[in-house]
Amino acid sequence: MTTYITTPIFYVNAEPHLGHAYSTIVADTYARFKRLCGDDVRFQTGTDEHGDKIVQAAENAGESPKEYVDRISTMFSGTWPHLDIEPDNFIRTTDSDHKQNVQTILQKVYEQGDIYFSEYEGLYCKGCEQFLTEKELVDGKCADHLTEPEKIREQNYFFKMSKYQEWLVDHIKSNPEFITPERYKNEMLSFLSEPLQDLCISRPTSRLTWGIPLPFDDRFVTYVWFDALINYLTGLVYPNDQKFDTYWPAAEHVIAKDILKPHAIFWPTMLKAMGVEPYKKLHVHGYWNINDTKMSKSLGNVVRPKEMVEEYGVDAVRYFLLRDMSFGLDSSYNSEAVIARQNSDLANDLGNLFSRSLTMVGKFEGGKVPESGPMEDIDQGMQDACAKMLVTYSEEMNQFRFSRALQAVWEVISRANKYIVKNAPWELAKDDTKQERIHTVFYTLLETLRILQVVVSPIMPATAQKMAKGLGVSTVSTLADGKWGGLKPGTPISKPEQLFPRLEKKKSAAPVKVKKDKKKQKAKGEKLEGIITFEEFGKVKLKVAEIVAAERIKKSDRLLKLSVKAPEERTIVAGIAEYYSPEELVGRQVIIVANLKPAKLMGVPSEGMVLAAKDGERLVLASLSDTVALGSRVA
Numbered sequence: 001m002t003t004y005i006t007t008p009i010f011y012v013n014a015e016p017h018l019g020h021a022y023s024t025i026v027a028d029t030y031a032r033f034k035r036l037c038g039d040d041v042r043f044q045t046g047t048d049e050h051g052d053k054i055v056q057a058a059e060n061a062g063e064s065p066k067e068y069v070d071r072i073s074t075m076f077s078g079t080w081p082h083l084d085i086e087p088d089n090f091i092r093t094t095d096s097d098h099k100q101n102v103q104t105i106l107q108k109v110y111e112q113g114d115i116y117f118s119e120y121e122g123l124y125c126k127g128c129e130q131f132l133t134e135k136e137l138v139d140g141k142c143a144d145h146l147t148e149p150e151k152i153r154e155q156n157y158f159f160k161m162s163k164y165q166e167w168l169v170d171h172i173k174s175n176p177e178f179i180t181p182e183r184y185k186n187e188m189l190s191f192l193s194e195p196l197q198d199l200c201i202s203r204p205t206s207r208l209t210w211g212i213p214l215p216f217d218d219r220f221v222t223y224v225w226f227d228a229l230i231n232y233l234t235g236l237v238y239p240n241d242q243k244f245d246t247y248w249p250a251a252e253h254v255i256a257k258d259i260l261k262p263h264a265i266f267w268p269t270m271l272k273a274m275g276v277e278p279y280k281k282l283h284v285h286g287y288w289n290i291n292d293t294k295m296s297k298s299l300g301n302v303v304r305p306k307e308m309v310e311e312y313g314v315d316a317v318r319y320f321l322l323r324d325m326s327f328g329l330d331s332s333y334n335s336e337a338v339i340a341r342q343n344s345d346l347a348n349d350l351g352n353l354f355s356r357s358l359t360m361v362g363k364f365e366g367g368k369v370p371e372s373g374p375m376e377d378i379d380q381g382m383q384d385a386c387a388k389m390l391v392t393y394s395e396e397m398n399q400f401r402f403s404r405a406l407q408a409v410w411e412v413i414s415r416a417n418k419y420i421v422k423n424a425p426w427e428l429a430k431d432d433t434k435q436e437r438i439h440t441v442f443y444t445l446l447e448t449l450r451i452l453q454v455v456v457s458p459i460m461p462a463t464a465q466k467m468a469k470g471l472g473v474s475t476v477s478t479l480a481d482g483k484w485g486g487l488k489p490g491t492p493i494s495k496p497e498q499l500f501p502r503l504e505k506k507k508s509a510a511p512v513k514v515k516k517d518k519k520k521q522k523a524k525g526e527k528l529e530g531i532i533t534f535e536e537f538g539k540v541k542l543k544v545a546e547i548v549a550a551e552r553i554k555k556s557d558r559l560l561k562l563s564v565k566a567p568e569e570r571t572i573v574a575g576i577a578e579y580y581s582p583e584e585l586v587g588r589q590v591i592i593v594a595n596l597k598p599a600k601l602m603g604v605p606s607e608g609m610v611l612a613a614k615d616g617e618r619l620v621l622a623s624l625s626d627t628v629a630l631g632s633r634v635a
């Protein structure tokens, strides 16, 4: 099978931001996923460099258009490697082969009579670089740019788009997956229920010179869409190259809803006029807003991909964007949401599973993949869950439902974490007759991790690489490697590298103040020491919490740093390192004093205390006889 996946080519009137990064991460992830499926994949992105807006931006920057477009285009191509985005082709509309290609196509369509010269008066939106109909305006303004379009009357060349309206409606209706998600298909069908206007494709050189001259009339240049959309063909060296024959039938475009009409209407009709088959699929996503507000330079809330990567790391950014946006709908970005995902899904769930499994294999299995003994129901359950996840994952990834694909993966991660707690290998290790059982448990865990490494690789390539290294397997894998049983007993397992650091919340919660009543205590005298009133006890907030991460504190034999959820997250430093290893704590419910004044121990801030009973030499954590909701008050 073959896949050709593209992003929009981005205007160089602005530097790369979160929105551009999202579309490009989506395309990169899909390209990697399709490679995993064994496809021959080509992934293309690039920059759109002609038009009024670019000339204006160059003037504002005090540069010539050429200097300006070279500089900004390099910013785009230079940003993608920071996000582990690896396109096969980066196209620029100022490349000479592209300009020539556009001219050849224009000439052909002109000669066959689908381009004509006429006078036109219409409402032109500079932001969209297109004429809008009255119906598309909201309160007389462009809905996207919130500006009033200008009334423009001039002679221009037009593409006979209306001629292909009926064909297009039929094509959309008979190919249900041509435009997805469905809401956008419906939007276009509704737009097509009215007569389609022809498309103005030129600008007089008196008004714009920064464009591609029409081959049949050099007083005009072609403007944005006839130039830009053709990039998808130029990148395949249309029409005479093997690449075109191989990849064009498999073309899938990723765009946001802002450029739906040019892609769903102009482009297929242009292709039809050129005698080229329409692309296979159009995938339309929503908008990223910032804290629920539109991202804009004037509001100063533009998020730059490179800064995100510096702050959170590339894989946390890729994961967050794909997990938090339901493809097709708008989503809101804020740093708290990224930190929450990083700490809970990545550091706690995946990171802990990986590190404690490998650490225990080091301790209990001599650092090698063990030979599995007979499987019990619980092990078979883990294997079946992996197989089921692979099916769901593939379906969802193929449909661009990345968030759902990741949810399916995380169900397995959560099951694997529970599998550790239920099997308690540290307890089995105390019993000589349970050695075979330990082998089965660790084989099951390592196999699960290996399969997880395969499925996370399109989304988080760097993390997959670290996991593969730890598991002693190769990173070049295919989805078929997701089948159970790939790990060879005896393979050495490395000491685990930390996959994700835990990030501190930006604002820490204000400490809860509990007033001390020293005077009263003194007055009651020696005999009453330790006695407290009901009200005083009521001031102590005991809550149920789950330990989600645990690690030793350097230079201390006694202290462990625990991350607990109650259900809000907090850090507690507990003096239990001599009695409990970090691996056996994760996943346990404990009782904490939730309103203890925060303190620092060995430089680590601690927000509470874990209850435990001291019994001679032993120290045993207080727990409940059943699992309860996190944050439940203990009274």
Ligand code: MSP
Residues within 6 Å of the ligand: 007, 008, 009, 010, 011, 012, 018, 019, 020, 022, 023, 048, 228, 229, 230, 231, 254, 255, 256, 257, 258, 259, 286, 287, 288, 289, 295
């Ligand atoms: N040059 C045209 C596209 C020509 S394609 C043949 C263009 N360029 S653009 O720089 O304005 O890019 C628009 C695209 O950037 C959107 O379709 C989307 O892919 C991405 N995004 C820009 N802002 C975005 C958000 N706030 N959220 C998500 N993606 C958005 O239009």
